Amino acid sequence: MVLLSFDIEEFDMPFEYGKEISFEDQINISVEGCHTILDLLAKHGFKATFFSTATFAINAPDVIQRIKVEGHELASHTYYHSKFENKDLLASRLKLEELSGLPVKGFRMPRMAPVSEQEIEDAGYIYNSSINPTFLPGRYNNLHIPRTAFKQGKVIQLPASVTPIFRIPLFWLSFHNFPLWYYKHIFNKAYRKDGYVNIYFHPWEFFDLNDKERFGFPRYVSRNSGVKMTERLDNLMAWMKKNNYPTHTISEFIATIA
Template structure:
């Protein structure tokens, strides 16, 4: 199964590059990008998982409703995107459930940072997808962690997909820089080895971020954003459909693994 997921959040990334951005613009940019994502998923008949912060969900209730109405999964991306307290794990789940009327089964820590697995279990989540099992200077040092899903502290851990052997990350940044044919080749090899893919993106990637005076992003962040990203994602989704790969939400996938492995539900 191909698991597409999108981290929908207040777009606060410019702060990392010493730029200011109004809260209204943070929400507007993520709303525009999320709308484009939902339109593409609808075009290709695909389902996905949306990890949302409470802040974004509260400011874009129409999109949360559309996510639910179109059969996608809503999961937690915390309360705020740039502030974390342990209490936010439970608070974000309960508030997102209240907003959506649906059970929230999964969690992903902003920026894929480490999170206490015991606290994840205590907050009532079935799965955690906060691990990028690769090495990236200054960001990830997780080559010792399983590439594929595993069970820990009463919760299923679902790392982001990386290629076999080399553990080349297949995350959003790779998608922007690799030739599309080569990115698809790595997806194919990983799918053949693991039997599934877990790849993630963000709505702000679908907005042109090349204005350095506004956003402050270096070229390696802004490359292939906006219309180029929309086109590449359109072609990627079309390729997934033509390959005949099953797609679905992470919760669906977890249900299958629990059934197949006879793991008690969390």
């Protein structure tokens, strides 16, 4: 099965490149992208998991309502995207449940940063999808970690999908930079080997990020953003549907392996 997920958050990434962006713009850009994502999911009849910060959820009630009404899963992306304390694990889960009326079973740390597994368990999460089991210069080296789902304590760890041999990640940067035919090729390789793929994107990718003066992004971040991203994801979803790749929320998948 295909596990589509989206990290929905304050769009604070320009800060990493020395640029300023107002909180209003951070929220509005992500809200706009969320509605594009939800429209695509509705068009193709797919279900997905949305990892939301509590801060974004508080400021985007219409998005949270659509996630709930349209049958998607809501999971935690902690409380704030740019700062973190262990207490935010429980606080974000409780706030998201309060705002949505949905159970929040899963967690993903912003930027796939390390997080205490004991704290995850203590906060009441069933699964954690905060590992990219590859080497990304300047971010992490997780080549020693299993590629596929495994249990740690009481929590199921669900790494993002990478290819079986060279651990090429299938995450959002690959989707933007690889030719679409090649991305589909490695997607299929991982699916055939593992029986599922776990891939993730962000709502701000559906905004044109090529204004270097405004955002400061290098070309590998801004390539195929905005309308091109919408077209590419629409193409991928149509291809998935044509080839009978079933989509499920992560919680639905976890229930089959727990």
